[in-house]
Amino acid sequence: xxxxxxxxxxxxxxRAGQADGPKQYRRIxxxxxxxxxxxxxxxHPAIDRIVVAIHRDDEALFSAALPGSDPRLRVVFGGxxxxxxxxxxxxxxxxxxxxxxxxxxxxxxxxxxxxxDRVVSxxxxxxxxxxxxAVSDTLKRSGAAGHVEATVPRAGLFAAQTPQGFRFAxxxxxHRKAATLGREDFTDDSAIAEWAGIGVRLVEGSPDNVxxxxxxxxxxxxxxxxxxxx
Ligand code: C5P
Numbered sequence: 387x388x389x390x391x392x393x394x395x396x397x398x399x400x401r402a403g404q405a406d407g408p409k410q411y412r413r414i415x416x417x418x419x420x421x422x423x424x425x426x427x428x429x430h431p432a433i434d435r436i437v438v439a440i441h442r443d444d445e446a447l448f449s450a451a452l453p454g455s456d457p458r459l460r461v462v463f464g465g466x467x468x469x470x471x472x473x474x475x476x477x478x479x480x481x482x483x484x485x486x487x488x489x490x491x492x493x494x495x496x497x498x499x500x501x502x503d504r505v506v507s508x509x510x511x512x513x514x515x516x517x518x519x520a521v522s523d524t525l526k527r528s529g530a531a532g533h534v535e536a537t538v539p540r541a542g543l544f545a546a547q548t549p550q551g552f553r554f555a556x557x558x559x560x561h562r563k564a565a566t567l568g569r570e571d572f573t574d575d576s577a578i579a580e581w582a583g584i585g586v587r588l589v590e591g592s593p594d595n596v597x598x599x600x601x602x603x604x605x606x607x608x609x610x611x612x613x614x615x616x
Pocket of ligand 1: 394395396397398410439464465466467468469471472491492493494599
């Protein structure tokens with residue numbers, strides 16, 4: 387059995403503000419976000435290979451963040467959406483397909499061994515795996531003029547994280563089908579699996595496994611690492 391991780395890191399990071407370049411190349415605790423993410427998977431014994439989808443303008447940034455060569459690490463160019471970047475990375479693996487694939491956001495550098503274990507060991511022939519956390523905030527739906535229209539019961543609601551795990555062949559097929567039908571609006575791979583009729587099992591996510599979307603989150607991650615160097 388072979389397990390490969392696809393790390394999608396081809397976003398432009400527009401929500402974080404472009405001033406210092408894409409967020410996956412910012413340093414937190416002195417180390418680029420993408421390097422922390424890649425290293426978390428390099429350190430895991432179940433992961434055989436790593437494919438990172440980057441933007442074609444970011445080759446120099448990527449080489450600076452991860453200098454040296456690593457035969458287990460491969461770089462491909464991503465696409466216009468997260469979904470397209472994932473599909474392109476999966477297609478790059480097709481000539482030598484693994485049995486299992488994990489798909490992870492490059493901007494979640496705090497993924498840890500125990501979380502990767504839960505995803506890898508939860509995978510089977512029939513079900514994908516989604517790490518998630520039960521929602522703890524009270525949820526509101528907004529209506530006209532920013533007024534509260536309704537309170538949404540949070541029972542049974544979870545916030546999805548990555549890495550999400552699947553058998554390689556069916557998730558690639560689901561991605562291709564979505565692209566062929568012009569469905570390019572999925573924000574994670576579990577959503578594509580659900581749409582394609584692949585069952586997905588929930589496993590416990592990690593509160594530390596935050597997605598660094600905004601400049602504020604990057605600054606907070608940097609401060610946290612400064613307080614508790616690893
Ligand atoms: O945009 P969003 O916050 O959903 O991005 C999640 C992850 O997907 C990030 O790691 C980002 O770099 C990646 N992404 C990508 N290709 C895109 C857009 C986002 O690989 N075109």
